[in-house]
Amino acid sequence: MRSMMVTQECPTLVADRILLKPIQVNDAEDLFSLWSEGSSSELAGIEKPNNRESIAAGLEYFQLMNESGFFLKWSIREKISDTFMGEIELYPLKPQIQPWHEWAIGYSLKEKVRGKGFMSEAVRRVLCFAFIEKSAYRIKADVPEKNVKSLKLLRNNGFSYEGVQSNKLLLNGTFKNMSQLAITRARFFEGTNTKNQFIRI
Secondary structure (H helix, E strand, O other), X not given: OOOOOOOOOOOOEEOOOEEEEEOOHHHHHHHHHXXXXXXXXXXXXXXXOOOHHHHHHXXXXXXXXXXXXXXXXXXXXXXXXXXXXXXXXXXXXXXXXXXXXXXXXXXXXXXXXXXXXXXXXXXXXXXXXHHHHOOOOEEEEEEEOOOHHHHHHHHHOOOEEEEEEEEEEEEOOEEEEEEEEEEEHHHHOOOHHHHHHHHOO
């Protein structure tokens, strides 16, 4: 007999320079701006939004999912000013079966704050939450092949490249290949310095 599902509402997470706050409907304007600039939506593996209303409607759903604990989505904000910088999400790959051993992570960041280590900090904080608070054993990420910077970021944070997923994503009417990367619990906790660094955040 499978155990009854126990979930945890999406919490606010704190890191050195950033806050990860549960996504809210009133974040629609910031997300519309994020996914409308340049190639941000394509790099994130989503279609460019048509209007703010469609974003707001989607956020109503994500807000409910955050409250249920089945899908966790945060806005990334500068700690001192509370300025919106991007978004990051974490979700179990088989939510119908507990315990949730394998999770997936996804994210996007505004162009003007890229290359400053903010997304790396956000990824590390979410990994810490997943492996410690959610007792995850493995976390995977699917990345568009052309998103070289994201592939580098994940590798720099302990992810291993596992191969190409052919025709994984349908984007703007065309199937795209996606690179798959993953990190295990054991790899994340290799070395006591890494473990202590994340536990104190």
